[in-house]
Amino acid sequence: MSSRKELVELFRELTELLTLDEGGPSTFRVRAYENATEALKSTREPLEEMTVSKLTKLEGIGKSTAQKIREYYDTGRIERLEELRAKFPADFVMLARVPGLGPKTLLRLRDELQVANLDDLRAAIAAQKIRPLKGMGAKSEKKLAKAIERIGSKQDRRPIAEALPLAETLVEEVAALPGVEAVQYAGSLRRFRETIADIDLVVASRDAEPIMEFFANMGRVSEVLGRGGTKSSVVTNTGIQVDLRVVEPEQYGAALLYFTGSKAHNIRLRGRALDLGATLNEYGLVELETEKVLASKTEEDIYKALGMQFIAPPLREDHGEVAAAAENALPNLVATEDLRGDLHVHTSYSGDAKSSVAEVVEAASKCGYQYLAITDHGKDLHINGVDEVTHAQIAEEIAALGPKYSDMLLLHGCELNIGKEGELDYSEEQRAKFDLCVASIHSHFDLAPEAQTERLITAMKAPSVRILGHMLARSIGKREGIECGVDAVLEAAKEANVAIEINSGLTRLDAPVEVLRRACEIGNVFAVSSDAHHADHLSSIRFGVRHSHRGWVPRERIVNYWPLAKFKQWLDG
DNA sequence: GCCGTTTTCGGCCCGACTGTTTTCAGTCG
Known part of the structure; x- marks a missing residue:
């Protein structure tokens, strides 16, 4: 470490x-x-x-x-x-992990019942020693007994790839309920963190009761942790906790802002509200003296009333965004609709992908792209790789589609595999025949940092390479990224005019946020790519867009935000 | 413990739910 x-x-x-x-x-x-x-x-x-x-x-x-x-x-x-x-001692600190058991109760258990560890606590519960304590009762004792069971099964933070689909399903289901005027998932998921601890749903409705009723009785609920008039918490059978909060439609923006957080961002905003003589809570921004509601309906209204730019959810971490927004100095973030092309897409020629060239091109056309690079694997990637002959075939197929998609520049590219020493597929002469080469690591994840740094720099020195794909080759929740000298790699990329990929795969989101922010300082350019392995997945580029927000990446630095002429200039440069 | 042109003391974000109370403390987010 x-x-x-x-x-x-x-x-x-x-x-x-x-x-x-x-x-x-x-x-x-x-x-x-x-x-x-x-x-x-x-x-x-x-x-x-x-x-x-x-x-x-x-x-x-x-x-x-x-x-x-x-x-x-x-x-x-x-x-x-x-x-x-x-x-x-560690055994005692462990007790603080029992849900619902806070420091106050914990210290009393120690002082009054000599509880020093989990076994002591179990024994105290079994002997019904908890209920006589002041402020406690039979119910608290039972609740504690149940909470202890959850300490073992309680999962750590979940990868976003696991939580996001569930959240989207829940949003759809709640949206379909009568009386629901708006619903959105908030919390760390909306901030697009890589891992999340629970899912927060915010609902706008004038009648909370039926929504609470539906929520607590969903088939996927394994335990109801709490159920009030406007707020409930459940645990799903996959172990993910979901919190739901219903507010009046007029308060929806304030509630969304509040539950999207982060906590530190909220505290910062409230401090600013106080400076302006107002108080901010989940119901609105209220002037202290007159109790007049200054803003509450939308997040945009509230940021405006606080005298600052709108802050996109992924930025709300209290990493300087509040001050920047007050000075009108936030980066211009890219929107999915702003992207003019996708530069890393696979077809069924890659063994691990599913759609034909024609299907992928059609999907790209539906996205409204002006350019597209089809980048099947190079031959070094065993099993999924593609040899020279097949690549020539792909080139022909792409060329044949040209007339039908005359308003889109179709590029025949390749995702090269970076070998252990930084070597790449094919000869440089052959690589130069591709319109665009992405180079990525797919193996040898455990080399020493110095070796990884050298390896990446060597690969980027090949003149054909224009994009460094999923830089650290991590898999969120499964595999840490490679260790390398990030600054040295980014400097080399800048020198070679190689774009740093922002890979949209939910298990990748690679390069990671810290690398992106560093790259912004160093002055790199970026490529937001879907890395789609199916025509239906080109749309997942929206995830890369949100990840780019988290990295504070200005759109002017994103090569596939650029108009065709400028993009071509970079590509040929 | 941190912070500051209303500075070196006196502030520091705010509310729902639960279980125990009968007005509130503890926990959580």
């Missing part, structure tokens, strides 16, 4: 233990630790080399945190953390 990552981990633990020490999560000290942890996570400053006074200049980091950072880099440990670890 890099020392930076470890430092963030230590601060996370510090925050968790401090929450116990403070006896509650909402003390301002705990908040400060949360903020500091977040600051460490998102900053790019070279912390290791910085003095205490320099560190305190960073937002969210004061004297105390700065000293702990220095202490960590100088001695490898943080004294305060050691103290807290001694005070709260």
